[in-house]
Amino acid sequence: MDFDLTEEQEALKKTVRRFMDTEIIPIVAEHEEQQEFPSREIIKKLIPFGYIGGLLPEEAGGMGLDYISYFILIEELGRAWSSIRTVITTNNMILTNIYKHGTEEQKGRFLRPMLNGDKLAFFGLTEPNVGSDAASLESRATLDGDDYILNGTKTLITHGSKAEMGLVFATIDRSKGAKGICAFLVERDTCHYTARDIEKMGMRASVISELHFEDCRVPRKNLLGQPGEGLKIALAGLNIGRCTVAFAVIGVAQACIDASVKYAQERKQFGKVIGGFQLVQEMIAEIVMENEAARLLGLRAAHLLQKGLPCAKEAAMAKLFATEAALKIASNAIQIHGGYGYTREFPVERYYRDIRHLTMAEGTSQIQKLIIGREVLGISAFN
Numbered sequence: 001m002d003f004d005l006t007e008e009q010e011a012l013k014k015t016v017r018r019f020m021d022t023e024i025i026p027i028v029a030e031h032e033e034q035q036e037f038p039s040r041e042i043i044k045k046l047i048p049f050g051y052i053g054g055l056l057p058e059e060a061g062g063m064g065l066d067y068i069s070y071f072i073l074i075e076e077l078g079r080a081w082s083s084i085r086t087v088i089t090t091n092n093m094i095l096t097n098i099y100k101h102g103t104e105e106q107k108g109r110f111l112r113p114m115l116n117g118d119k120l121a122f123f124g125l126t127e128p129n130v131g132s133d134a135a136s137l138e139s140r141a142t143l144d145g146d147d148y149i150l151n152g153t154k155t156l157i158t159h160g161s162k163a164e165m166g167l168v169f170a171t172i173d174r175s176k177g178a179k180g181i182c183a184f185l186v187e188r189d190t191c192h193y194t195a196r197d198i199e200k201m202g203m204r205a206s207v208i209s210e211l212h213f214e215d216c217r218v219p220r221k222n223l224l225g226q227p228g229e230g231l232k233i234a235l236a237g238l239n240i241g242r243c244t245v246a247f248a249v250i251g252v253a254q255a256c257i258d259a260s261v262k263y264a265q266e267r268k269q270f271g272k273v274i275g276g277f278q279l280v281q282e283m284i285a286e287i288v289m290e291n292e293a294a295r296l297l298g299l300r301a302a303h304l305l306q307k308g309l310p311c312a313k314e315a316a317m318a319k320l321f322a323t324e325a326a327l328k329i330a331s332n333a334i335q336i337h338g339g340y341g342y343t344r345e346f347p348v349e350r351y352y353r354d355i356r357h358l359t360m361a362e363g364t365s366q367i368q369k370l371i372i373g374r375e376v377l378g379i380s381a382f383n
């Protein structure tokens with residue numbers, strides 16, 4: 001087993017980190033304080049690195065990146081700014097789904113404007129009464145001539161109010177359970193849904209929205225995949241999604257470590273730098289070790305993804321371990337900064353707020369444990 005990044009991957013990491021340090025990190029604090037959603041100009045600056053659709057093959061307009069390179073991008077973006085990271089990774093979920101499941105007509109219509117950054121897309125699965133148990137969703141779609149008519153509410157939807165389009169999951173027949181669910185590509189201009197943003201704890205420059213669909217017409221040609229394949233489509237990308245979350249928090253945890261090391265080397269108490277105290281060194285040792293363990297679990301899952309091998313257990317372990325570890329790391333980073341860590345004068349309180357939700361997104365920690373248990377035992381606790 002080779003633990004080293006290739007020369008290209010090392011070079012990519014260096015180049016992207018330099019870009020983040022000079023172009024992105026300096027604008028983060030102001031955007032977060034003002035709750036200002038990243039402009040398209042900023043989002044488009046990320047495109048040359050492969051941030052939008054970089055995993056897609058070149059003939060489809062992507063960059064044909066391998067998974068480890070893509071996750072290097074995600075880690076560096078997570079280290080820099082969680083709010084823009086969530087925009088990028090959510091948007092990529094829809095791009096990948098269109099590439100994998102779309103008709104040629106859909107690919108022709110949607111891929112290019114998304115790859116250019118002209119169109120952002122949201123992922124509309126969660127509903128007020130439906131979270132972990134996605135198969136029981138309540139939004140309805142009824143066929144009427146050449147259109148489906150959508151009714152229902154989606155909630156906690158990343159950049160729901162800011163995106164020009166989205167992938168919305170609704171059932172055509174609730175009695176069929178998971179097999180009644182369809183995936184629809186909705187466009188804001190023609191499918192007149194309403195949006196309300198929901199105040200949240202962190203990532204304050206990004207938004208989550210509640211979207212309300214009332215007799216919204218969606219052309220039949222916007223059905224992604226076959227009728228009844230919606231949940232399969234939603235779940236198909238989960239291993240990539242879980243690795244993506246893992247690397248996003250590994251990036252934030254790295255930012256916590258960098259800030260903590262610097263602070264511990266500079267802050268003096270009792271006549272010496274606090275980094276010289278054994279108990280502070282213990283905290284530093286733990287946060288470094290936990291993030292390194294998270295990175296190795298993530299790389300293991302990425303390696304399996306790259307080989308096209310099954311990796312439900314490995315992706316769940318990577319996501320679970322990285323997100324839970326990152327919370328401890330962010331909390332310890334605040335501890336190392338003492339009282340200042342709790343203030344907005346230092347970034348560590350923001351890191352904690354920004355990642356608190358990631359033990360929920362892409363399947364909660366409890367759900368990851370049930371997946372790992374199912375893979376190991378061969379018994380599902382879901383039924």
Ligand SMILES: Cc1cc2nc3c(=O)[nH]c(=O)nc-3n(C[C@H](O)[C@H](O)[C@H](O)COP(=O)(O)OP(=O)(O)OC[C@H]3O[C@@H](n4cnc5c(N)ncnc54)[C@H](O)[C@@H]3O)c2cc1C
Pocket residue numbers: 090122123124125126130131132133155156157158159200208357360361362363364365366367370382
């Ligand atoms: C910032 C943010 C962004 C989001 N973005 C999106 C988005 O873009 N698109 C989207 O569709 N959704 C999005 N979500 C929603 C997210 O996917 C859900 O929060 C998540 O799936 C969990 O669902 P829930 O919140 O309804 O929790 P629930 O499913 O109600 O769970 C509540 C608690 O019960 C536990 N629980 C549930 N079932 C079981 C079980 N079988 N065994 C043990 N414990 C269980 C859970 O682990 C959790 O602790 C976002 C959420 C947040 C916070």
